[in-house]
Structures are given as structure tokens and as C-alpha cells.
Amino acid sequence: MIKTFEIKLETDGDGDIHDLTNSVSELVRKSSINSGTVTVFIPGSTAGISTIEYEPGLLKDIPTLLEKLIPSTIEYEHDKTWGDGNGFSHLRAMLIGPDLTVPFVGGKLTLGRWQQIVFLEFDNRPRSRTVVLQVIGD
């Protein structure tokens, strides 16, 4: 049994992190599927999906870390191809990855108490995003 859902987001550009947990939980319940997995996927190559403890400190630490590992101030070869200056966004997105698969049992996600499903915007401008959820189970 398969149910597909979408979550629409307006983002503020690089460093904007959205907590999707409530939306994903509600859509899993709405699917009426009892047990299975939900795959959370972002179509696009300048954003990522992961889990974190969604609290103000980490929302600052994550952009700081990514700026250290993959600086936005360097010119990348990608920027020579398109001139849109978001080479760093693509590299950060590859590192974090576009997909996350979370089990659920009895309609409830098996997340930890301090673990939230997040969308991470890495692009260098605000974007309209559509996250895809594929709920599979019985």
C-alpha cells in the first residue's frame, strides 16, 4: 500500500532550516497505513533532508560548520558553468543528501524524543520547495 504526499515550503535561502516533523507525522496518520516507512525526498540539487534536534543553538552551528567545510566565499568550477554563484550549495546538498527514510509503527514515527525531521536550504536565494513523501506499508 502506497500513499504520496507533498509538503510546500517557502525558504529564506542558505542556512534556512525547517522542522517537518509535525507535517510528516500528520501525513503518515492521514495515510491510514499502520506500519511501514516514509521516504522524505527533496527534488532539487541545492537542499537536503536529515534529522537533528531542532533547537536554536544547532540552527546556528550547522551553517557555521558547513561554511567551514565548504566555504561560500570560494569560486567553484560550477560557478564558471552557470554564473549563479551557488557551487557551495550543490556541494553541501551532496554531503547531506536529498533523502531520508523513517520507519513508523502503529501510525507513529520511530523518532527519538529530541529528533526532528528537517529540510535544509543551501541555495543562495529564497526558494519555493516541494518535499515529496512516499508512505509504504500495510
Added chain:
Amino acid sequence: MIKTFEIKLETDGDGDIHDLTNSVSELVRKSSINSGTVTVFIPGSTAGISTIEYEPGLLKDIPTLLEKLIPSTIEYEHDKTWGDGNGFSHLRAMLIGPDLTVPFVGGKLTLGRWQQIVFLEFDNRPRSRTVVLQVIGD
């Protein structure tokens, strides 16, 4: 067809890496599902799931690499929120990710010969962990 299992672990804190391959293989067999996928998921935001060749050299290289990329000696904004000093643990967990999905065929995981499924502890203290397996297939 869906079967859910748990693997319980006691960890030694940051840098402790456990080989889950035998447990996952046995539980997939026990599910009596012939072909499908197993999603291995860690509830919690200070640990990760991945695959590596589980050999003594890499078990040292991985903590060394993560200490270089995300030092435990820096104070993170997260540490100001909670004072538990494990900001680095959260960042390492986000980088590695909490989920892994492995196909199996004829009851056998499609792993490489030198590839093991591992749980990586990043927290700064010993933890009791429960890894969730969701086996889906026919």
C-alpha cells in the same frame, strides 16, 4: 508485508562503532520475507548508521577524521542551550545520517564482501541504544 525488529546496544560513548551485520542478516531471515529492503534507523540525534569495512584500522581512522572535521574541543552554540557539551555529537550525527536502506534478495542482504552495516556512537557518554529495523517486501 512488513516486519519490525529492534536491536539493543550498550555503547561506550563517542567513537564506539558496532557491527550490526549479523543481527540485521538474522532478523531479515527471521522475517520470512524473500525479497525487499531493510531500513536500519537510529532514534536519536547523536548517533549514525552507515556501512564500512569493519576492520581495526578504520575504527581508528573514522574518529580521527570526525575530530578533524568537527572538533570536540570547540564550544558550539548547542552547548550554550543545554550545557551537556555534545554539540559536536549532534553535528557528526547529522553528517553521517540516522538511516540506511539495504536491499535483500532470496533472504540475503546485497552487501559487498567487505562491507558491514555499522552503528556509530557520537555522544560524549555511554548510551543504551535501540536500533529499529523495518523489513518490507514479499
Added chain:
Amino acid sequence: MIKTFEIKLETDGDGDIHDLTNSVSELVRKSSINSGTVTVFIPGSTAGISTIEYEPGLLKDIPTLLEKLIPSTIEYEHDKTWGDGNGFSHLRAMLIGPDLTVPFVGGKLTLGRWQQIVFLEFDNRPRSRTVVLQVIGD
């Protein structure tokens, strides 16, 4: 409903990145499964699966970034175990991960317009690779 497929690749060694999108799309269509997920998995611990915009600039940026984060010029503990000099390959593979799960709807992958599914070779020599696809849906 489950269908398993394989994609065979000959790679040039570290830094070789292959676009799998057309192969994955065709095999999903061939499965005759309407909606579900495809899990793309690489058996082996020195390669990865991810999504990127497959364009010449990023194909240079990705190896440059990985060389900066995980240099091939350092001796790793892994290299002392086996003497094959590919400790860096294992570490890069762990960072990127061996699996990717992509939803599809009406036989069509939900990828972004500029987003391709890629295989990344990290090993220090040419390899023959077999990527596994597990298509699950109804």
C-alpha cells in the same frame, strides 16, 4: 510488489562519477510498478550513491572538495592493515553513503529538473561495479 535490477559499470578509479538517471528511470518503467520507491545501493565500501546536477564544473568540484576534507596523501590506519593505500576511499564512501531511496509516481522518478542520480567511485584503481536497484510499490 518488488522488482530487483542491476546496473553494471566499469570505472576509472577515484573521482569517476557516473550518471545513472537514465538507467534507473528505464528500469523503474520496466518494472511496471506504478508508484513506490526505488532504492539504489552499491555493494562495496569504497564507492557512494547520491544526487547532483551532473555538469562538468561539479564533476571537478566534488573530487577537489573530498581531497580537501579527506586527503589521499595522508597515511591512514586502514592502509597499515591492508597495504592497499585506499584508506581515503573508505572514509569518503562512509561520508557520502552507499544508498539512495527515490520516490516515483506514475512510473516517473520525482527528481528535480537539474538533479541526477550518480554513482561516485572513490577507490584508487579502476573497478567493475554492480549497482543494485530494489523497486517497491503497487
